[in-house]
Amino acid sequence: MKEKELHIDGIDKVILKHLMNDARTPILGIAREIGISGAAIHQRLRKLEASGLISGSKLIVNPKVLGYNIVAFIGVYLDAASKYSSALKRLKEIPEVVESHYTTGNWAILVKIVCKNNEHLLKLLNQDIQLIKGVARTETFISLDQQINRQIKL
Amino acid sequence: MKEKELHIDGIDKVILKHLMNDARTPILGIAREIGISGAAIHQRLRKLEASGLISGSKLIVNPKVLGYNIVAFIGVYLDAASKYSSALKRLKEIPEVVESHYTTGNWAILVKIVCKNNEHLLKLLNQDIQLIKGVARTETFISLDQQINRQIKL
DNA sequence: AGTGAAATTTCCGCTCC
DNA sequence: GGAGCGGAAATTTCACT
Numbered sequence: 038m039k040e041k042e043l044h045i046d047g048i049d050k051v052i053l054k055h056l057m058n059d060a061r062t063p064i065l066g067i068a069r070e071i072g073i074s075g076a077a078i079h080q081r082l083r084k085l086e087a088s089g090l091i092s093g094s095k096l097i098v099n100p101k102v103l104g105y106n107i108v109a110f111i112g113v114y115l116d117a118a119s120k121y122s123s124a125l126k127r128l129k130e131i132p133e134v135v136e137s138h139y140t141t142g143n144w145a146i147l148v149k150i151v152c153k154n155n156e157h158l159l160k161l162l163n164q165d166i167q168l169i170k171g172v173a174r175t176e177t178f179i180s181l182d183q184q185i186n187r188q189i190k191l
Numbered sequence: 192m193k194e195k196e197l198h199i200d201g202i203d204k205v206i207l208k209h210l211m212n213d214a215r216t217p218i219l220g221i222a223r224e225i226g227i228s229g230a231a232i233h234q235r236l237r238k239l240e241a242s243g244l245i246s247g248s249k250l251i252v253n254p255k256v257l258g259y260n261i262v263a264f265i266g267v268y269l270d271a272a273s274k275y276s277s278a279l280k281r282l283k284e285i286p287e288v289v290e291s292h293y294t295t296g297n298w299a300i301l302v303k304i305v306c307k308n309n310e311h312l313l314k315l316l317n318q319d320i321q322l323i324k325g326v327a328r329t330e331t332f333i334s335l336d337q338q339i340n341r342q343i344k345l
Numbered sequence: 346a347g348t349g350a351a352a353t354t355t356c357c358g359c360t361c362c
Numbered sequence: 363g364g365a366g367c368g369g370a371a372a373t374t375t376c377a378c379t
Contacts, residue, residue: 043256056250060214065372077347079374092253096210099246100343102197110264110294110301125338132344138334140264147264147332151343178301180292184279189254189305190286219355231364233357347379354373362365 043088048073049081050191053091057188060094105151107158108180112144113172120171121145127169133161144176197242202227203235204345207245211342214248259305261312262334266298267326274325275299281323287315298330 045053051071055062064082068075085091100106115124121139128134128148136149148166152158158177166175199207205225209216218236222229239245254260269278275293282288282302290303302320306312312331320329 053250053252057252058247058249060248060250063372073346074348075373076349076375080346088256090252090256092251093212094214094248094250095212095342096207096214096248097246098207098211098244098342098345102242102244103343103345105343108292110292129339134339135341135343136337137339138262138264138332139336139338140332140334142330142332147334148339176296178292178294178296180294180301182293183290184293185283185288185291185302187289188249188252189257189259189289191252191257217355227363228365229355230357230366234363349378350376352373352375354371356369356371358369359367360365361367362363 043085043090045085045090045191049085052078052081053085053191056094100151104153106154107152108183109150109152109158110178110180111148111150111162111166112176112178113146113148113166114143114174114176115145115171116173117171118145124169124171128166131161131165133157197239197244199239199244199345203239206232206235207239207345210248254305258307260308261306262337263304263306263312264332264334265302265304265316265320266330266332267300267302267320268297268328268330269299269325270327271325272299278323278325282320285315285319287311 048071052067055067064078065075068078071078082091113124115121124146125137128137128146131150133150133152134148135151138147139145140147150158150161152161158179162175162177166172202225206221209221218232219229222232225232236245267278269275278300279291282291282300285304287304287306288302289305292301293299294301304312304315306315312333316329316331320326
């Protein structure tokens with residue numbers, strides 16, 4: 038998928054910085070700011086897409102408005118590493134699970150979940166996650182304050 | 192910020208599902224699929240923006256193309272909870288830190304970082320994070336396999 | 346790689362149903 | 363709450379440098 042070495046110069050960085058902040062920023066506005074034509078920006082974007090650096094764009098929704106007020110991380114211990122793929126399959130079916138990582142260290146899986154309140158969290162733990170075959174026990178870490186949420190710097 | 196109860200009907204869900212997947216999906220394409228006019232979609236989007244449900248859109252870049260191959264979580268123990276805000280300030284200055292949560296449980300802060308390789312990770316730990324005033328010790332969990340990365344279901 | 350202009354598509358305020 | 367119209371603006375392609 039990656040053949041060409043990609044050279045990201047200062048202009049590319051300006052373009053990407055704008056679009057990483059708001060994917061719907063008009064190309065022509067960026068063009069005027071930089072001082073090159075809209076077509077040139079378009080060409081650069083096509084190149085960056087082809088290189089795989091741009092992997093898409095997403096509309097970001099605020100979970101709080103839907104009543105999802107709690108973010109928590111759950112460390113999941115498996116009784117055998119071989120249970121990973123089947124457990125993962127079940128985790129994918131739980132919509133509140135928004136991230137899942139197979140990790141080195143204490144537990145086997147680190148899961149990030151979003152839920153509405155404490156009862157909801159308890160229900161997820163007791164009736165969903167801990168009932169998955171292979172899950173031995175879990176450790177829960179509730180995020181009381183998320184102050185950093187960004188992408189890697191260019 | 193939130194005054195009106197927001198009613199998200201099936202049409203809103205279809206619109207949001209498209210845009211959450213690709214924020215640059217043409218509105219008119221969605222309009223044709225649903226069978227209403229483009230202007231109607233615009234009206235709904237404005238309403239959803241005003242409600243705060245839509246908090247923006249972002250271009251997603253693939254860190255691997257930039258050579259960032261490792262994702263890790265770091266549990267940070269503070270020697271006193273009062274050091275949180277000063278430690279957070281320093282964490283914000285480390286570009287490889289992409290998430291930071293103040294958490295209940297074992298440690299005080301859970302940090303997500305992206306880095307290029309093991310040396311880079313070691314450098315971040317020894318020369319950046321563990322030098323922050325108030326940081327007692329850290330636990331590192333490297334993500335070997337991230338299989339879920341999504342937003343909350345509507 | 347960048348430009349300028351043409352062709353196409355989208356956006357968005359407006360009026361009407 | 364949605365449709366249809368129309369002008370303004372943005373996107374996208376292309377020939378040329």
